[in-house]
Amino acid sequence: MTSSIAFIGLGNMGRPMAVNLAKAGHTVIGFDVFEGARDAAAAEGVAIAASVAEAVTSADVVITMLQNGGQVHEVYLGSDGNPGALDLVAPGTLFIDCSTISVDDAIEANRIATDAGHRSVDAPVSGGVVGATAGTLAMMVGGTEENFATVEPLLQAVGARIVHCGKPGAGQAAKVCNNMILAISMIGVSEAFVLGERLGLTHQALFDVASQASGQCWALTTNCPVPGPVPASPANRDYQPGFASALMVKDLGLAAAALESAGVDAELGSMARTIYERFAAAGGAGLDFSAIINDVRERSAA
Numbered sequence: 001m002t003s004s005i006a007f008i009g010l011g012n013m014g015r016p017m018a019v020n021l022a023k024a025g026h027t028v029i030g031f032d033v034f035e036g037a038r039d040a041a042a043a044e045g046v047a048i049a050a051s052v053a054e055a056v057t058s059a060d061v062v063i064t065m066l067q068n069g070g071q072v073h074e075v076y077l078g079s080d081g082n083p084g085a086l087d088l089v090a091p092g093t094l095f096i097d098c099s100t101i102s103v104d105d106a107i108e109a110n111r112i113a114t115d116a117g118h119r120s121v122d123a124p125v126s127g128g129v130v131g132a133t134a135g136t137l138a139m140m141v142g143g144t145e146e147n148f149a150t151v152e153p154l155l156q157a158v159g160a161r162i163v164h165c166g167k168p169g170a171g172q173a174a175k176v177c178n179n180m181i182l183a184i185s186m187i188g189v190s191e192a193f194v195l196g197e198r199l200g201l202t203h204q205a206l207f208d209v210a211s212q213a214s215g216q217c218w219a220l221t222t223n224c225p226v227p228g229p230v231p232a233s234p235a236n237r238d239y240q241p242g243f244a245s246a247l248m249v250k251d252l253g254l255a256a257a258a259l260e261s262a263g264v265d266a267e268l269g270s271m272a273r274t275i276y277e278r279f280a281a282a283g284g285a286g287l288d289f290s291a292i293i294n295d296v297r298e299r300s301a302a
Contacts, residue, residue: 002026003154006059006085008052008075009099010041012241013125014065016132017098017158019044021063024157031055056085061154065098067250069105072097076112086116095120096151098139100247102254103169103176104261106142110168121147122168123155124175128223128243130232136160140178142171176258179251183272183289185219190293193226194300203228225290234288242288245280252276 078084113120121143
């Protein structure tokens with residue numbers, strides 16, 4: 001069954017997702033506040049609207065992929081006297097937020113959508129631009145069983161693994177936990193490779209051992225921070241993202257807020273946030289998060 005989808009947010013992740021939905025036979029109308037993002041999506045065959053209002057007018061599904069919870073709420077509720085999407089669509093419209101936002105913001109987005117007579121899930125993603133382009137994202141869904149059953153077939157056009165994590169907000173909870181693990185893992189892998197360099201190991205030798213031993217992890221085998229062993233990793237493209245360090249800083253900030261709210265003493269999670277904040281502030285914000293290996297090298301004794 002095909003849907004008429006309004007896709008709001010056509011950045012590095014949203015654009016390939018919108019393209020894959022269109023390729024799957026859905027009618028997709030996209031919008032982004034940035035002209036360059038609109039033009040890039042149009043070049044890949046996505047129909048473009050002139051505004052959020054125009055995009056959602058005939059939609060039975062509204063997907064958002066935005067930078068923060070405030071932007072999601074603004075799309076839903078409108079601003080400056082302009083109506084939001086919740087007031088412009090038919091009752092029972094399905095809202096899917098694929099942004100990475102705080103758990104509290106996701107719960108609030110669900111509440112305002114439900115109060116307006118619509119259906120809503122949070123469905124943040126993991127897999128980066130490579131996964132978005134290939135349609136192999138991991139998707140973490142928070143919402144009712146009924147709404148999950150509705151969105152799962154639709155999300156199969158963009159994701160290879162779609163997991164119902166629980167009630168509204170649970171998708172964001174899973175995402176923030178996952179990315180805290182990812183940040184800690186990438187720092188550990190990067191430190192190990194720098195140590196290996198100092199001890200005379202080649203990158204390939206260390207990779208061949210660790211990728212088949214207890215050091216195996218996604219940060220090593222898929223997003224390896226050194227060029228060579230994993231040809232598709234950003235390290236082979238001068239660390240062009242991928243998943244930018246600035247976004248990792250944002251996600252670790254969300255993790256920090258969740259840790260404080262939940263009363264969890266997570267020393268490594270807090271340290272990872274400090275390390276990535278320092279790296280981003282020193283010029284690494286636009287590089288893939290695996291470029292943290294350069295920070296390790298620069299801070300290591302000569």
